[in-house]
Amino acid sequence: MGGIFMSYQQLTNEQQTDLPNSNKDKPNILFILADDVGQEVLSCYGGESYKTPHIDELARTGMRFQHTYSMPTCVPSRLTIMTGKYPTRFGDISWGDFPKSAEQNTFSNLMLDNGYVTGIAGKWQLCLLKDDPQHPARLGFQHSELFGRHEGPRYYEPLIYRNGHIRSDTKPFYGPDLYTRSIIEFMTKNQNKPFLAYYSMALCHEVTDDLETPVPRSPFDRYDSYPEMVAEMDRAVGRLVAALNALKLREKTLILFVADNGTPQNLIVRAEGKELIKEPIFSMQNGIKIPGGKATLTDGGTRVPMITNWPGTIKEGQVVEDLVDFTDFLPTFLDLAQAPQAISSNIDGFSFSDLLHGKGKSKRTWTYAEESVLPKPGGTEPSGVNSGLHYIRNVHWKLYNDGRLYDMINDRFEQAPILFENDTEISRNIRKELDLTFNSKFDDSHD
Known part of the structure; x- marks a missing residue:
């Protein structure tokens, strides 16, 4: 029986090898989204206040991007990742809601449709899980281990929904350890299939401050400091890399580490x-x-x-100046899944798969971000491209919709705006170019 089985298995493997879009050839993707971490935090970006050795090692042996842009807060960034579209495309939606029109075409559903097993752990900021516990499954995640939007603790004694059901065994534990373990277990269970493992980290967001009952403190009877959370974030990344090494999956797995927005202005x-x-x-x-x-x-x-890291595919020690924003993840992942036909023509993103493979540059020449003007649940404040501050920019220049233009190479902290009345020929031409780009892209801003 063993010999017959092996012959059949060998035949199956040969048949799979002959298929250009065989699942066998698709890379695993470990997508790590840190929470509230600016470039200045990481040592590999010149940070001096914290030590991040595991993340730095990914950068040293992989590709570090200098110009990646998010939305300024968590919910708009996550909406952008899931859909490949800017939040303004969806008009008036409440903070933490997800547009029903976009549910079928999330990057997770599209990856699921194209041969990937999908899992997520950590933060779910796209609905109230107590009201819709199957929301992650509907958006394409076969396995989920999540804390909901301001529904309970995320750190010590966390409130966690596993596949839509509240866990009853979390009281003695530290949430990030459980989320990390969940991702490792998911990768281990699915090591023989192409997987998309999305680790939406709790770290380094502060404890939730709007719960009716006090948020549990650490065993030391205090809240973690920002440096402590950075250290825990880095340790979690190290655990994930070690797990992939133990599974002998490193050369088969793209690790993409990114943060959802910048560092908080203050912290509890x-x-x-x-x-x-x-x-x-x-x-x-x-x-x-x-x-x-x-x-x-x-x-x-x-x-x-x-930072991206993929031994054998991404060359070590690269520093990339190309523009990337959060709409680009969806088409990039689908390209890696050998499913470019699944990329809709009406998304805002550009694939940077060729860049990862060393075959070219990003197609993106500009990026856009908008102020977080989404109303809170039950609110009536308008959202959309014309209701709040927003910008369009390239690597060198940044134009706000209120007319301020900045030279970002020489004025990183935006201290010297170039106003209309002070335009030079150069700034006038730049302003015109960015204006035309914006208007051509956003003439019809809502789906």
Whole structure:
């Protein structure tokens, strides 16, 4: 029987090898989305305030991107990742809601349709899981281990939904350890299939401060500091890489590490009675003191670290100046899944798969970000491209819709806006070029 089985298995393998789009040839994807981490945090970007050896090693042996741009806060960034479209495309949606019109065409559903097994762990900021516990499954995740949007603790004694059901065994544990373990178990279980493992980290977001009951503190009876969370984030990345090495999957797996937005401007550091005390966050980068910029459209809020690592495919030690934004992940993953036909023509993203393979540059020549003007649930504030501050930019120049133009090479912190009345011939031409790009892209801004 064994000999017959082996012959059949060999025949099956040969048949799979002959298929150009065989699942056998599709890389695994480990997509790590850190929470609230600006470029200045990581040592490989010149950060001096924290140690991130495991992430730095991914950069040293892989590809570090200098110009990756997010939305300024978590929900719009996650919506952009899932759909390959800017939030403004969806008109008036509430904070933390997901447009039903986009459910079938999420990157996870499309990867599932094209031969991948899909799993997610960590943060789910796209609905209230208590109201819709099967939402992750509907959006294409076969396995999920998630905390919901401000429904309960995410760190100590976390409230976790596993495949739509609340876990009852989390009380003694630290949430990030459970989320990391879930991703490792998912990769181990599916090591013989192409997998998409999406680790939507809790780290380094502060504890949730809007729960009716106090958020549990650590065993040391305090909240983790930002440096402690950075260290835990890096340790989790190290555990994931070690797991892939143990499974002998490193050369078959693309690791993509990115952050959802910049570093917070301040962080809850302790409780005084029922009051949660916050302090500002400053980090040193290349000798410069950098304030947190989350929730702003500055580089501190939207220019984020991104590292890719794929031994045997991505050459070591590359530093990339090409533009990337969060709409680009969906088409890139589908290209890697050998399913370019699944990429819709009406998304905003451009695949950078060729860039990863060393075969060319990114097709993106501009990027866009918008202020977080989505209303809270039950609110009536308008959203959309014309209702809040937004920008369009390239590597050198950045134009806001209020007319401010910045030379980002020489004015990184946006201290010297070029106004209409001060335009030179160069700035006037740049303004015209960016304006035309914006208007041609967003004439019809809503789906």
